[in-house]
Amino acid sequence: MMLLPKLSACGLAVGLVLAAPAFAHDEILIKAVVENTGGDNAIAIGHGCEDTHLPIRAQSVVFPTKNPELIASDGHTITDLSEIIGPSVYAGQVDTIQDRNIFNKQHEKHDKLGNAIGFYGMDGRLGTTLQGRVPFQFTAPGFAATSCATALKIEVAIADICDFTAPTIQAGKVNLWIPDNGSQYANLGGPQNIDGIGEPPIFQVTRNLTTNPLPNGCGAGFTVTVRPSAADVDAHLGIPGWHY
Template sequence: MMKLNKSLLTVSIASTALLAVASQNVLAHTRLTVTSTIESSSAHGTSDTAVNVPHGCGDNPVIGNVFFLPDTNTAPLVQTSTDNFQTFETPEGANALNYIVNPPFIRLIKSRDVFEMQDLINDPLGNPLGFWAAGGELPPSNWVAQLPFKITAVAIQPDSCANKVVLVPAIANVCKLTTMAEIDSSDSDNPNVDFWTAPDVGSSFDAPSWSYPATYTIERDLANNPLPESCGEGLAVRIIPSAEQVNRDMPVKIDGQQVWPLP
């Protein structure tokens, strides 16, 4: 795995809090329709949301989409902050399950409004982390696609200092079937694919360094799960897919054969 350039990652993703206030700018980016929820220990609780795709890649329509959440089993990047990600650190040896009780999974909502084909992306244990969709198209402009799904309820570790946990999914809007050699993830005007992944984590599918990915925030229920007294005002925690996971889960396979990127 490539070594993380944490300074670049800091600048790129820390801009989320600042840029999110510019609503007109945000509308141009691939985001989730529902971006936050209160924590819940309910084993069967879920929240409805959707991947909101606002445009194609330049003049090319979107012909497929890939979405997945961080896999807590592949040592995701865990970052903490005391000032809402204006500054943050990456605690050595930090584990996602130090801050959340249970990993987040998805339940896919059956829909053919945009794409005819959908399938789940599972972790090595068979748990659904995301999905891919294809077999249709979103015109390059003046149309918006929404790909609905559910995220399972997540509880925050009672003995942790996390007052919120931000999950950073990896998303790609595929506009043309190409080989890996034709994918330049650093090119913001790439007509073949539009990446919304964390920049510079070392995967083959990192977003351009100026970009910042979508987020899904789990707020601590302070009434029923108060912070330990030693935590003060607590920490904001961010969990990002590792390069290992992104390289594993981003390629689309149908019946065991990789169809994107083309072999």
């Protein structure tokens, strides 16, 4: 008579484990937004530096900037992002939300025109096995009415830093959730088997096909991947006291 309650409790425990969210790596918490909308979002940190069991002490985040890589799903060449989202230079507008849950110091990254291109946090501590949330606000761009694009898939480059001592690009000192597209960070980190290279977080801006339908002749349209270039990553991923 005691067997059934034990089995039920065991089944419940398994169900809770299966239902619990788990992030194998850094992700964008809200993975899809509609064009011309804005709201709060967050970087979801999956774990610290597992090889050394060190906590994350700093984080650097870079969004695609002036010269991103543009990859159309149908294979055609896109020469400028303005073909897809009109006069906007960027794949959106990012703003930092003040939050000291993980990092005591927060700063935005800006280009020469003062546009926000990312952010970083320092003086923090996130345990190796714990998940973290780093909030930010994102305003999605609108699609050009003449474009056949149905969605932007935006890749974000992120470094989670556990140890600032040189040499900095080593497994157990940093996780690099960045494109594997020729940056110094990727080139140095690849042979070190650093976690995350080639696995940048991705989130999507979708076209509102009701208010902004595709032009005649577009068929089903295409999607566009917007990726920080190697030059973007090399120029902007580093933060005070840490770089490749």
